[in-house]
Every structure is written in C-alpha cells, then in structure tokens.
Amino acid sequence: MAAIEVSALEREYRSGFKAVDGIDLRVEPGEVYGFLGPNGAGKTTTVRMLVTLLRPTGGRATVAGHDVATEPQKVRRKIGVALQEAALDHLMTGRELMELQATLHGIPARSVADRAQDLIGRVGLSDAQDRRVGTYSGGMRRRLDLAMALIHAPEVLFLDEPTTGLDPTSRATLWDEVRRLKADGTTVFLTTQYLEEADQLADRVGIISAGKIVAEGTPQALKDEVGRPHLDLCFVGDADLPRAREVLAGFGEVRVDTVDGVDLSVGVLEGSRAIAPVIRALDEAGIVVGRVELVEPTLDDVFAAQTGSHLEGAATPAPTAI
Amino acid sequence: MGGPSFTARVVWALARRSIRGSLRRPQFLAPLVIFPSMFLAVNVGGLTRTTSLPGFPAVDGFLDFQLAAAITQSLLIGGVATGIATALEIEGGFFDRLVASPIPRTALVLGRLIATAVTSAGQITYFLIIGLIFGASVKGGIAGVAVVYLIGIIAGVGFGAIGQAIALRAKSASTVQGIFPLVLVVLFASSAFFPRELLSSPVDVVAKYNPLSYISDGMRNPIIDGVGSTSVLEGVASALLVVAAAGGVAVLALRGRLRDA
Numbered sequence: 001m002a003a004i005e006v007s008a009l010e011r012e013y014r015s016g017f018k019a020v021d022g023i024d025l026r027v028e029p030g031e032v033y034g035f036l037g038p039n040g041a042g043k044t045t046t047v048r049m050l051v052t053l054l055r056p057t058g059g060r061a062t063v064a065g066h067d068v069a070t071e072p073q074k075v076r077r078k079i080g081v082a083l084q085e086a087a088l089d090h091l092m093t094g095r096e097l098m099e100l101q102a103t104l105h106g107i108p109a110r111s112v113a114d115r116a117q118d119l120i121g122r123v124g125l126s127d128a129q130d131r132r133v134g135t136y137s138g139g140m141r142r143r144l145d146l147a148m149a150l151i152h153a154p155e156v157l158f159l160d161e162p163t164t165g166l167d168p169t170s171r172a173t174l175w176d177e178v179r180r181l182k183a184d185g186t187t188v189f190l191t192t193q194y195l196e197e198a199d200q201l202a203d204r205v206g207i208i209s210a211g212k213i214v215a216e217g218t219p220q221a222l223k224d225e226v227g228r229p230h231l232d233l234c235f236v237g238d239a240d241l242p243r244a245r246e247v248l249a250g251f252g253e254v255r256v257d258t259v260d261g262v263d264l265s266v267g268v269l270e271g272s273r274a275i276a277p278v279i280r281a282l283d284e285a286g287i288v289v290g291r292v293e294l295v296e297p298t299l300d301d302v303f304a305a306q307t308g309s310h311l312e313g314a315a316t317p318a319p320t321a322i
Numbered sequence: 323m324g325g326p327s328f329t330a331r332v333v334w335a336l337a338r339r340s341i342r343g344s345l346r347r348p349q350f351l352a353p354l355v356i357f358p359s360m361f362l363a364v365n366v367g368g369l370t371r372t373t374s375l376p377g378f379p380a381v382d383g384f385l386d387f388q389l390a391a392a393i394t395q396s397l398l399i400g401g402v403a404t405g406i407a408t409a410l411e412i413e414g415g416f417f418d419r420l421v422a423s424p425i426p427r428t429a430l431v432l433g434r435l436i437a438t439a440v441t442s443a444g445q446i447t448y449f450l451i452i453g454l455i456f457g458a459s460v461k462g463g464i465a466g467v468a469v470v471y472l473i474g475i476i477a478g479v480g481f482g483a484i485g486q487a488i489a490l491r492a493k494s495a496s497t498v499q500g501i502f503p504l505v506l507v508v509l510f511a512s513s514a515f516f517p518r519e520l521l522s523s524p525v526d527v528v529a530k531y532n533p534l535s536y537i538s539d540g541m542r543n544p545i546i547d548g549v550g551s552t553s554v555l556e557g558v559a560s561a562l563l564v565v566a567a568a569g570g571v572a573v574l575a576l577r578g579r580l581r582d583a
Contacts, residue, residue, distance in 0.1 A: 076424035087415025104423040
C-alpha cells in the first residue's frame with residue numbers, strides 16, 4: 001500500500017481557475033518525496049487537499065490508505081502537518097502548545113507531559129519551552145511546528161516549505177531532522193521552492209508548474225535527462241587550442257565556449273571524478289590549465305527544460321570551481 | 323480515540339487555551355468592562371431623575387435598574403471579542419491546525435464558547451461587585467444572584483456564538499470589529515436602558531420583539547424585585563433561543579467554511 005496515492009486530483013475554484021489540474025503521484029512508505037515548484041504552482045493547494053483542509057473538486061487521493069474526501073478523520077489520525085508560515089498561537093508557551101497538540105491527538109493524559117518534553121528536547125527548545133511563542137525566532141517557531149507535527153508519531157508527515165525564510169543554521173537543523181525521520185521510516189511529503197533542499201533531502205522529486213506535474217523521478221535521473229556534467233576550462237597564456245581539443249576529445253564531446261572567459265568545454269560522464277585525469281592529460285600535453293569548473297545540471301534545468309522558465313531564486317547553477 | 327470523553331477532554335483543552343489567551347491579552351479583556359462601566363457611570367450620574375417618571379418601575383435607585391443594562395452591554399461586547407478572537411485564529415492559520423487535527427468538528431465551536439461562558443461569569447461578577455460597592459442591592463438575594471448568572475452566562479454564550487458565526491463567514495477580524503456599532507444600535511432598540519413602557523414608537527415595537535429586552539429584563543427583575551416573576555422565565559427562554567439560533571448558525575458557518583475552504 002502506498003503512503004500517498006493521488007489520481008487525477010483537481011482543485012478548481014468558483015472563478016474557474018484550476019490551482020491543481022489533474023495530478024497523479026504515488027509516494028511509497030518511508031520515502032521522502034520532494035514537491036518542487038515556484039510560488040503559485042499548486043504545491044500548497046495540493047498539500048491542503050492531502051491533509052484534508054481543502055476538498056478536491058475532482059480525482060481521488062488516499063493518505064495512509066484512507067480517502068481524504070470520504071475518510072478525513074482517519075487521515076488526520078495518521079498524518080502530521082507543518083504548514084507554511086508556522087501557524088502557532090503566539091500567546092501560548094512552547095510547552096503549552098505541545099501539550100495541547102498531544103491532547104488533540106488523543107495521547108493519554110498521563111503521557112502528555114513526557115511526550116511533549118521528549119520532542120521539545122529533540123528540537124532543541126528545552127530552554128525556551130516556558131517562553132511565549134511570540135518571543136521565538138523564526139527558526140525556533142519552525143522547530144516547534146515540526147515537533148508539534150510529530151507529537152503522535154505520524155505515519156506520513158507533510159512539511160509545507162519548512163525552511164522558507166530561515167537562516168542557514170536553522171535550515172540545516174531542520175534538514176537533519178528530516179533525515180532522522182527518514183531513517184526512522186517516516187514518510188515525508190516535502191514541498192519546497194529550494195532546489196538544493198529537494199536535491200539534498202528527497203528520494204524522489206515531483207516538479208509542479210501551473211497545477212500540473214511536469215517531471216517526476218529521482219533528482220539524479222531528472223538531471224540526467226536534461227544533460228550531462230561538463231568541465232569548463234580556461235588555459236594560461238597562448239595555449240594550443242587545437243591540441244587541447246584533441247586531448248579532451250578522449251574524455252567526451254568538446255565544444256568551444258567563450259562565455260565567461262571559458263576556452264573549451266568537455267562533457268564528462270563521471271562528473272568530479274573526471275577532473276584529475278583531464279588535468280593530468282592536458283599537463284602531459286604541455287597545456288597549462290588556469291581554471292576548471294565542473295558544471296552539473298540542476299533541478300532548475302529540469303524545470304526549465306519542461307516549462308521554458310526558471311524557478312524563483314534559481315539563478316545560474318553554482319559550479320564547482322577549482 | 324473518539325467518544326464523549328475524548329470530546330469533553332478536547333473541548334476543555336481548547337476552552338482553557340482560549341481563557342489563557344484572553345487573560346494574556348488584557349487589551350481584549352479590558353473593553354468588556356471599561357466601556358459599559360463608563361456608560362453606567364454616565365447614565366446613573368445624569369439620568370437618575372427618570373426613575374420618577376410615570377411608568378418607571380419601583381426601584382431603590384437608578385443604579386439598580388441600570389446594572390442589568392451594563393451586564394447585557396458587556397456580554398454583547400464579549401460576543402464581539404469572541405468573534406474577533408476566532409477571526410484572528412483563522413487569519414493566523416491556527417484554526418487550520420485545529421481543523422487538521424482528528425477532533426470532532428463541534429469541539430472547534432464549543433471550546434471557545436465554554437471560554438466565553440467563563441468570561442461571562444467574570445463580567446457578571448465584576449458588575450455585581452461594582453453595583454454593591456456603589457449602593458445597589460439584589461432584592462432576590464442569593465437566588466436572584468444565581469438567576470442573573472444563569473441568564474447572563476447563557477446569553478453570553480449566545481452572543482459569543484453570533485460572533486463566531488460572523489467570524490467563520492467573514493474570516494476577517496476587522497469585519498467582526500465592524501459589527502460593534504450595530505450591536506449598540508440593537509441594544510438601544512431594547513428595554514435594556516429604559517422600560518419598554520417609556521419608549522416611543524417605533525422603538526417600543528422593535529423592543530417588544532428584541533430578545534435583548536427579555537434578557538436584560540430577566541436579569542433586572544431579580545435585582546429590583548425578586549425571582550418570582552415571568553420576566554425571569556422569559557429571560558431564560560430568550561437567552562436559550564439566542565444560543566440555539568446563533569449556535570446553529572455558527573455550526574452551519576463552520577460546515578460551510580470546511581466545505582469551501
């Protein structure tokens with residue numbers, strides 16, 4: 001049984017606008033599924049339907065084996081939800097919110113305090129637990145939100161853009177927690193607009209644009225579909241470019257590329273493992289390399305290949321410079 | 323999970339949270355008593371001689387007569403505050419967190435209404451103490467005080483349900499806040515501040531069908547006379563009517579919100 005199974009799911013508003021337009025996806029138990037797309041692509045609408053906050057207007061979705069439209073209470077018992085913009089009561093303390101959440105999920109009264117303490121400690125908020133949430137930083141609120149979503153050890157965890165607006169340290173802490181959840185076997189449905197986040201955390205990625213899934217697969221497979229890694233090379237002095245092309249031809253397809261001062265580019269299937277042999281071969285041919293960069297396809301390239309536009313915040317892919 | 327004991331536990335947990343929230347937001351709690359207190363002071367200070375008008379019921383003082391009006395006014399403002407709190411919860415997303423929890427849907431409405439009942443009891447206590455300090459008395463004694471609490475708390479819950487229903491439909495705190503002047507108009511078109519016999523047409527006709535007239539008269543009678551009159555029964559019945567009607571509308575508004583969200 002799939003943890004999440006979605007078939008022809010739709011959400012059409014009264015205006016006729018389809019925020020989600022017939023998507024299909026399947027997430028296996030224990031999998032981290034990254035749902036990637038720009039703002040307004042339909043990520044949050046999809047999540048809101050899967051967590052029973054929004055009724056689909058078409059299609060079908062099951063979560064943990066239960067239909068979101070006909071068995072919403074059963075779905076709610078099995079899921080944890082951390083929505084966009086950590087929705088917390090700023091007048092309550094962290095501990096009070098954790099204990100309330102435990103009560104809402106039917107955890108026996110005698111276990112509420114222990115369970116709350118356990119998770120508060122796990123997300124590093126022990127010292128702040130008796131402070132009102134209104135005094136927390138953005139990162140602390142996100143961690144508390146995550147802890148609340150985990151209070152009943154859910155089978156499926158939904159994280160809607162959990163790191164948007166967070167500083168790098170808080171982001172890294174949340175990533176570690178997602179990795180730990182994966183190791184524990186929790187299924188995680190993670191929406192994000194950050195390429196790196198999807199790349200780092202997701203076993204598989206679905207890319208959504210204008211309410212439709214335009215690509216799906218493992219991050220590597222998706223990137224492989226749009227191109228191979230290549231090395232951009234700059235030479236020192238008046239290098240013998242024809243000779244260099246001959247040498248590089250033994251490694252892959254060579255093209256002349258004058259962008260950003262690059263002299264030649266060569267496709268390399270092995271990625272970073274090709275750097276040393278390439279430089280050694282050029283050196284043996286008497287050609288001195290001034291700069292070499294490994295440029296790998298990104299999920300943004302996948303998105304661009306499918307939609308013709310780029311994801312927000314996805315500038316030119318960051319190369320590995322040497 | 324499930325069943326009446328789980329529902330009761332959840333409702334109480336949500337009620338406790340709402341009560342805590344009110345206590346930690348004094349700027350929301352203060353208007354519930356400050357505005358009606360000022361109104362009470364101005365009325366008692368300037369309109370005392372109206373008690374000698376023909377048709378005015380026999381009272382020891384105008385304060386005795388006005389206490390029920392101040393309590394009714396305070397409870398109405400409490401209803402607006404309940405609506406604003408619900409709307410803020412919707413705006414801030416916390417309401418979604420509650421909806422995504424496996425709790426009975428009615429608990430979402432009941433939790434805050436139980437908190438409103440507790441707040442209402444506090445408001446009634448405040449005005450009774452103020453009244454006693456400034457020389458009013460409750461002719462109906464302990465039983466009279468109990469009747470004031472009974473009608474007041476039921477009415478407070480009803481007004482809270484009206485606030486919730488509006489919040490669930492409007493989803494905006496500023497919209498709920500906007501009904502405040504309307505609340506005052508409805509209150510003035512009742513016998514809360516003056517006996518219906520002294521009101522001119524058409525206000526006297528409106529007051530005759532205005533449940534606020536019966537609610538305030540139901541609380542007033544134990545203060546100025548005793549608990550043995552039909553006003554008390556009419557007050558209880560009117561308060562229950564408001565709870566039933568507004569509670570029903572609030573539940574329908576919740577269902578509508580969950581369907582259309």
